[in-house]
Every structure is written in structure tokens, then in C-alpha cells.
Amino acid sequence: MTEAPRRGGGRRTRLYALTDGRTTAPHASLTMDTTVTAAVPPDAYDGLPSEWQAVLSLCMPPNGRAVAEIAARMHMRLTPTILLLGELEDRGLVRHRSPLEEAETTNVHLLMRIRDNLARI
Amino acid sequence: MPGYDTSAQDVAPVKILVAGGFGVGKTTLVETISEIEPLRTEERLTAAGVGVDDLEGIESKTVTTVAMDFGRITLTDAGVVLYLFGTPGQERFWFMWDDLLNGALGAIVLVDTRRLDRSFPAVDFFESRGLPFVVGANCFHGEQLYSPEEIRSALHLRNPDTPVLMLDARTRTDVRSALLALLDMLIAKAAAVERV
Numbered sequence: 117m118t119e120a121p122r123r124g125g126g127r128r129t130r131l132y133a134l135t136d137g138r139t140t141a142p143h144a145s146l147t148m149d150t151t152v153t154a155a156v157p158p159d160a161y162d163g164l165p166s167e168w169q170a171v172l173s174l175c176m177p178p179n180g181r182a183v184a185e186i187a188a189r190m191h192m193r194l195t196p197t198i199l200l201l202g203e204l205e206d207r208g209l210v211r212h213r214s215p216l217e218e219a220e221t222t223n224v225h226l227l228m229r230i231r232d233n234l235a236r237i
Numbered sequence: 238m239p240g241y242d243t244s245a246q247d248v249a250p251v252k253i254l255v256a257g258g259f260g261v262g263k264t265t266l267v268e269t270i271s272e273i274e275p276l277r278t279e280e281r282l283t284a285a286g287v288g289v290d291d292l293e294g295i296e297s298k299t300v301t302t303v304a305m306d307f308g309r310i311t312l313t314d315a316g317v318v319l320y321l322f323g324t325p326g327q328e329r330f331w332f333m334w335d336d337l338l339n340g341a342l343g344a345i346v347l348v349d350t351r352r353l354d355r356s357f358p359a360v361d362f363f364e365s366r367g368l369p370f371v372v373g374a375n376c377f378h379g380e381q382l383y384s385p386e387e388i389r390s391a392l393h394l395r396n397p398d399t400p401v402l403m404l405d406a407r408t409r410t411d412v413r414s415a416l417l418a419l420l421d422m423l424i425a426k427a428a429a430v431e432r433v
Contacts (some may be wrong), residue, residue, distance in 0.1 A: 148278065149252040149320050154243050157241055177241060179248055182320055184307055188276035193302075194336075197278065213247040215340040216317070221251065224427045226315070230251075231420040233312035234319075234413065237270075 146183055146198045151213045152205075153180030168204060175210065248311065248318045252340060253419065256324040256363070257347030258355020262375045262406035263307045263323035266347060270412045271282055271308020271321060279304045282330050328358035343419045344370040347406065350383050353391055364395045369426060371400040373421045 147151070154172045161169045167190070174189055175181040181189075187197035204210045220226055255263045267275045283300045303325035310319040324331065325345075331337055344363055347355040356372075365369045374381055374388050375391045383391075385401035394401075404411035 147339065148280075149250050149322075149340060151247060151250045151318065153247060155241055179311065179318060182250055182309070182318075183278055184278040184305075184320070184322070185309070188278045188307075193279045194283060213249060216249050216251045216342075217340070220249070221340070221342050222423075222427045222430065224424055224431060226317075227420060227424045227427055229315040230312060230317060230319070231417060231424065233315040234310070234416055236314075236418065237310060237312070237413065 123146065145214060146201055146205075146212060147215065148182065148184040148187075148194055149215045150183050151175075151180040152183060152186060152201050152210050153177050153213070154209065155211045156209055164209075167200070168209070171200065172209060180213070243339055248313070248316050250320060251317050252320045252322055253342050253416070254322050254324055254337070254344040254368075255347065256344055256356075256359035256370075258349065258352060258359075259325065259326045261347045261349045261352075261355065265371070266345070266375075266406040266412050266415075267306055267308040267321045267323055269409050270416070271312060272311060273309055275308045275323075277304055277306050277308045280334070280336075282334060282353055301327060301330055303327055303334070328362065331362055338366055338368060341368060343423055344368055344374050345415050346370050346387065346418060347373050347375050348392070349377065350381065350388060351377075353388075356392070359428055360392055360394065362385055369419070369422055371402060371415055371422060373402050373404045373406070373415045375406050376403055 151176050154175050154177060156172070158173065159205060161172060164172075169188060171190060174186055182196060183201060184194065186201065189195050190197060192200070201212075205212060255266055257263055264275055279302055281300060281302050305325050306323040308321050310321070312319055324337065334358045346356055346359045346363065372388065372392065372394070374383070374385070380402050385403065389397070389399065400422060402415050402418055404415055408411065
């Protein structure tokens, strides 16, 4: 390494620390409208970084939260949020539900269920 | 502990876009129907200088931060959670953002008839990508000077059956009607495909 290590600076946790140095997104499957749900109960959070705990408590079951919502509530941009959530998923701390695929979004019966439900809200 | 096992049946997320020019009432519309206060998410997009002036000696890369406001409606009986995403104002960056359109059910294009041109990019973009949409003419101060036919014609809509609705983005029933019109359109389209 030719670059001298940086000293000092703020105490803010750097993103590379949260993502274990990852800078690219191997989790292409996580999109802004993917929902992420905690896969472990709060009593298993002990010893986890506080940011991870904050994410886990945002996306409790049964419904979890969309990636975009986690990003917004964590005050993070989308890409770093996806990196962080990918790390949590690799560790089995969260699971995700992908958005409906085209075969589903063009399914008449599902569309009618969505319509009926919308009409009642 | 129920809910933490991986076999749990999660509600499926689905996305509808709310587009239209700056100041047309996208965030108001989302706020009116969302079960949560609208949230804002940001993304940084990078592209090799497309459509920008080439300044010699300056790295020809465009980095921009786009922001979008969104809300959510949980439809428990349908087993889905609907996310309404207001598209970012910088339309020229939409095409770089595949994630924006992927998986979207459809869109509502909000127009302000006093500034119709601001909604042209959204109409063009969705038409070129084949995303179904309805047009909502936001009636500011409860007034609308033009008929749906006049608005449809002024927008040069490719599909003459595209619904054009008069709505007040602050009124829940109006916003719901626009969503229902979009769903009706999607249902008709899907039924036509199934019949073939």
C-alpha cells in the first residue's frame, strides 16, 4: 500500500466498517422496493453493532420494511443501505421478499384483489 | 417466537410511480393516501457525460443525487404492500435508474394544466418504456379550465384510451379513484392477454 493511513478525523462510523469493506453490490436482488424482515428476535441483537440493531428493530416481522424505507429512516442513501442489508442477510439476520414479478403483476386475480382491497381503504 | 422463521408468509411489495413536473403535487398526493408520513430516499447516479456540455479538461462524468418521496399502503387482504414512489424531478436521469421502473405496476402522471409542458417528459418516458399510466389533472383551488378530452389531446397521448381524471391531490377519495382507474386499466389489459 502506498497510501499513508489516515489519522484523526471524526468519530462517525465509516460505511466501509458497516459493510466489512464492501464497495460493490453483490446483492443485486435487493432493490428499493424489496421488503426486508428481521430473521432473529431482539434478544439475539446483543453484541451486534448499534447500526445493525437499529436496522433490525426497523424491520420486525410480520411485514418488515422496504429497502427505501429503511434507507430513509436510517438517513442513508440507497446503495449503502443495500450493502448493509446484504451483509445482514449473509449473516442470517434478515430475509427479503422481492417485489412481485411480471407474471404476478399481470395476473388478473391478483390485480382484482388489489383493486377490491384499495376500494375499501 | 412467531414470525422469525423463514417459512413465514410475507406480504409482497409492489410499486406504483407518481410522476409529473416540479410543483405539481406529487408529494401531496402520496401524503393524502399513504398510511405513513411520506419519507424521502436518495440515490447517487453516475453516468459518463450524456447530454451535458463537454468542458475541456474537466472529467466528463455527471454525478447527481436524485431524491424521491414515497409512502405506503398495506393491503392485508390482497397480501401486498403498495409503495407509492414520487419520481425525482430530474427526468433526464430516469433512464439511468433501472431500479425505478423495474417491477412497477403502473404510474399516475400528475399534470398542472397551467404548466402542461412539465409533464411531457413523464408521458414520453412511460410511453417509450411501455409502463401503463393514468393522467390526473390536479385541480388547484378546485378549478379546472379544461375538459379531459382537451387535456388528452394537448398531451398527445399515444393510447387514446388512457384515462384522464380530474382530481384534487389533497382529497383521499380523488387519489383513491385515480389508483382504482389505474387498476381497472391493468385488469382490462391482463384480461385481454389471458383471452388470447
